[in-house]
Amino acid sequence: MSTATKTFSILAADKLAKEGLDWIESQPDATLADHAGIDEKQLAEIIGQHDAVIVRSGVNITAEVLRNPGSLKVIARAGVGVDNIDLAAATEKGILVVNTAEASTLTTAEHAFALLLATARQIGPACKTLAAGGWDRSKFKGRQLAGKTLGVVGFGRIGQAVAERALAFEMDVLAFDPFLNAETAMDGRVKVIRDFKDLVPKVDMITFHVPLNDHTRGMLNLEVMKTARPHLIVINAARGGVVDENDLVTALDEGIIAAAGFDVFTTEPPAADHPLRDHPKALVTPHLGASTVEAQQAVSIDAAKSALAYLRGEGIKGAVNAGGIRVDLSPIQAAYADLIDRMASLIGPMITRGICNVTLELRGSELTSAASTLERTALTRLLGDRLDSPVNLINVSALARDRSITCKTVTSEVDTPGGTQATLVVEGPRDAVDTATHPDDLTRRIVGRVYDDLRPRVVEINGYHMDMIPRGDMILLQNEDRPGMIGMVGSVMGEAGINIADMTISRRASSEGNVTALMLLKVDAAPEPKVLEQVSTCAGILKAAAVKLPSITAG
Ligand SMILES: NC(=O)C1=CN([C@@H]2O[C@H](COP(=O)(O)OP(=O)(O)OC[C@H]3O[C@@H](n4cnc5c(N)ncnc54)[C@H](O)[C@@H]3O)[C@@H](O)[C@H]2O)C=CC1
Numbered sequence: 001m002s003t004a005t006k007t008f009s010i011l012a013a014d015k016l017a018k019e020g021l022d023w024i025e026s027q028p029d030a031t032l033a034d035h036a037g038i039d040e041k042q043l044a045e046i047i048g049q050h051d052a053v054i055v056r057s058g059v060n061i062t063a064e065v066l067r068n069p070g071s072l073k074v075i076a077r078a079g080v081g082v083d084n085i086d087l088a089a090a091t092e093k094g095i096l097v098v099n100t101a102e103a104s105t106l107t108t109a110e111h112a113f114a115l116l117l118a119t120a121r122q123i124g125p126a127c128k129t130l131a132a133g134g135w136d137r138s139k140f141k142g143r144q145l146a147g148k149t150l151g152v153v154g155f156g157r158i159g160q161a162v163a164e165r166a167l168a169f170e171m172d173v174l175a176f177d178p179f180l181n182a183e184t185a186m187d188g189r190v191k192v193i194r195d196f197k198d199l200v201p202k203v204d205m206i207t208f209h210v211p212l213n214d215h216t217r218g219m220l221n222l223e224v225m226k227t228a229r230p231h232l233i234v235i236n237a238a239r240g241g242v243v244d245e246n247d248l249v250t251a252l253d254e255g256i257i258a259a260a261g262f263d264v265f266t267t268e269p270p271a272a273d274h275p276l277r278d279h280p281k282a283l284v285t286p287h288l289g290a291s292t293v294e295a296q297q298a299v300s301i302d303a304a305k306s307a308l309a310y311l312r313g314e315g316i317k318g319a320v321n322a323g324g325i326r327v328d329l330s331p332i333q334a335a336y337a338d339l340i341d342r343m344a345s346l347i348g349p350m351i352t353r354g355i356c357n358v359t360l361e362l363r364g365s366e367l368t369s370a371a372s373t374l375e376r377t378a379l380t381r382l383l384g385d386r387l388d389s390p391v392n393l394i395n396v397s398a399l400a401r402d403r404s405i406t407c408k409t410v411t412s413e414v415d416t417p418g419g420t421q422a423t424l425v426v427e428g429p430r431d432a433v434d435t436a437t438h439p440d441d442l443t444r445r446i447v448g449r450v451y452d453d454l455r456p457r458v459v460e461i462n463g464y465h466m467d468m469i470p471r472g473d474m475i476l477l478q479n480e481d482r483p484g485m486i487g488m489v490g491s492v493m494g495e496a497g498i499n500i501a502d503m504t505i506s507r508r509a510s511s512e513g514n515v516t517a518l519m520l521l522k523v524d525a526a527p528e529p530k531v532l533e534q535v536s537t538c539a540g541i542l543k544a545a546a547v548k549l550p551s552i553t554a555g
C-alpha cells in the first residue's frame with residue numbers, strides 16, 4: 001500500500017453499509033465525508049471537493065452534477081446498474097466510473113426468484129387478506145414452478161444465477177441474450193432463443209436481467225404481451241422501463257397476462273397514485289434486489305476499495321468507462337509509459353500540421369497487456385499539450401474519436417535484438433500545405449527503448465539515430481550539416497546565459513541526398529522565447545523548438 005503522504009477525500013453520497021465506511025476511515029490516506037441522502041443540487045456544489053464519490057441508485061450523477069468536477073477522479077457505484085450516472089459526461093471529464101458487478105449477483109437473483117415464487121403463489125394478496133382478518137383459501141390458488149418454462153432475458157451474471165435456481169426447481173429454462181452466441185447454455189440445460197419475440201409465446205414465466213438502454217427500453221410492450229400465453233407471469237428486478245409499465249397495467253387489467261412481480265420502476269419512487277403500487281395482480285417491492293446484509297456489506301467494501309485503489313494508482317477494478325486502462329503496471333510497463341510520455345513530448349513541438357493518425361508500435365511480450373494504457377499515454381500527451389480542456393487516460397480516446405483522429409497500436413511479441421521497443425508515429429493531414437517542413441518530416445516518428453536499468457532512451461527521431469536519455473530542459477535544432485553550426489549555436493546560448501549540459505548530434509541524408517543534422521541540447525534552464533527565435537533565424541537552422549521534460553530521479 002502507498003504511504004499516507006496524501007489524503008484522499010471520499011464522499012459517500014448514498015446510503016452505504018457501515019462496513020465500507022468503517023474501512024475508509026481505517027485507511028491512513030483517506031477521509032470520509034458521509035452525505036447519504038444529499039440531493040442533486042447540493043451534490044453538484046460539493047462533489048468537486050472530493051477525490052471520489054460512492055453512490056447506489058438513490059442519487060443521480062448527471063452532467064450538471066459533473067459540471068465543475070474539481071478534484072473528482074472516480075465515481076464508484078456500490079452495485080451494478082450505472083444508469084443513474086451520466087457515463088458520457090464522466091468520460092468527457094476524465095472521471096473513472098467503476099461498479100461492484102459481482103458482489104450482489106446472488107442476492108439479486110434470489111430476490112427475482114422470491115418475486116417469482118411469491119407471485120406464482122399470490123403471497124402478497126394472501127398476506128394482505130389475512131392481515132385484514134380474512135381466511136380466504138380458495139381465492140389464492142397458486143401455480144407450481146416445477147414443470148413450467150421460464151424465459152430468462154439477459155443471460156449475464158444475475159440471469160444465469162436465476163436460471164440455476166429455476167433448474168433446481170425443475171423448471172425448463174429458455175434464455176434470450178443477443179450477446180450469447182450459442183445454441184444452448186449451462187451444459188445444454190438451457191436452450192438459447194435467438195429472437196426475443198420468439199421467446200415470449202413459449203414461456204409461462206419471464207424474468208428480465210438486462211441493463212436499461214435504447215435496445216431494452218420497453219422491450220416487453222403491449223404488442224409483444226399480446227403474443228404471450230394468458231397465464232404469463234412477468235418479473236422485473238432489472239430496471240424500470242424494460243417492461244412498459246402503462247402497457248403492463250393494461251395487460252393485467254385485460255387479462256392478457258396473469259401477474260407481475262416488480263422491484264424496479266421507471267421513476268423511483270413511483271408516484272403515490274402509480275397503478276402498480278396497489279394493483280391486485282402485482283407484487284411490488286421498493287428496489288430491494290440488492291438489499292441484503294451480505295450484499296450491502298460486500299458492495300460497500302468493494303466500492304470503497306476500488307475507489308481508493310485507483311486514487312493510489314494500484315489498479316482499476318470494475319471499470320465501466322475505462323476499457324483496457326491499467327494503472328497497476330509492471331516495472332517495465334511503467335518505464336515504457338514514462339518513456340512514451342517523454343517521446344510524445346519530444347516530438348510534440350515538431351508537429352505543426354495537426355494530427356490525423358497516431359500509431360504506436362510495441363515490441364516485446366511484456367508490453368502487450370499494457371498496450372491500451374500505453375497508447376492512451378501517448379495520446380494524452382499529444383492532445384493534452386494542444387487542448388484547453390483536461391485530457392487524461394480516461395477521456396483521451398473519446399476526445400480523439402470526436403476529432404476524427406485515428407489511433408492504432410500494433411503489438412508484436414517478438415523482441416527486437418536490442419530488447420523491447422516503442423515507436424510512435426504521428427501523421428498530419430495529407431493535404432495540409434506546410435512549406436516549412438521537409439517532405440521527409442511530414443510523418444513524425446520517434447523510437448525509444450528501456451533497457452535493464454529501466455531508464456528511458458530515445459534511439460531515433462525521424463531517421464536521426466542516437467542514444468539519448470530524454471530529461472529536463474531540452475532544445476531541438478534541425479540544421480543543415482555544415483561547419484560552424486555547433487559553434488554558432490553555442491555562442492547564441494552563451495550570450496543568453498544558457499549553459500549547455502549535454503549535446504547529441506545525429507546526421508541524416510534526405511531522399512534527395514541533402515545531409516541535415518538534429519542537435520539535441522540539454523540545457524540548465526529553459527530558453528526565453530526570444531532566444532529560441534534568435535537561434536531559429538541563424539543561417540542553416542531549419543527548425544528550433546524547446547521542450548521541458550521531467551527529471552529522472554535515478555540519475
Ligand atoms: N433490482 C436490483 O436491486 C438490482 C438490479 N440489477 C440490475 O440487473 C441487471 C443485470 O445485472 P447483471 O446480471 O449483473 O449484468 P450483466 O452485465 O452480467 O448481464 C446483463 C446481460 O444482459 C445482456 N443484454 C444486453 N442487452 C440485451 C438485450 N437487448 N436483450 C437481452 N439481453 C441483453 C448482456 O449481454 C448481459 O449478458 C442490470 O440492469 C442491473 O442494473 C443489478 C443488481 C441489483
Ligand SMILES: O=C(O)C(=O)COP(=O)(O)O
Pocket residue numbers: 056057058078079080081082104287288289290291
Ligand atoms: O446494483 C444495482 O444495479 C441495483 O439496482 C441495486 O440498487 P441499490 O444499490 O440497492 O440502490
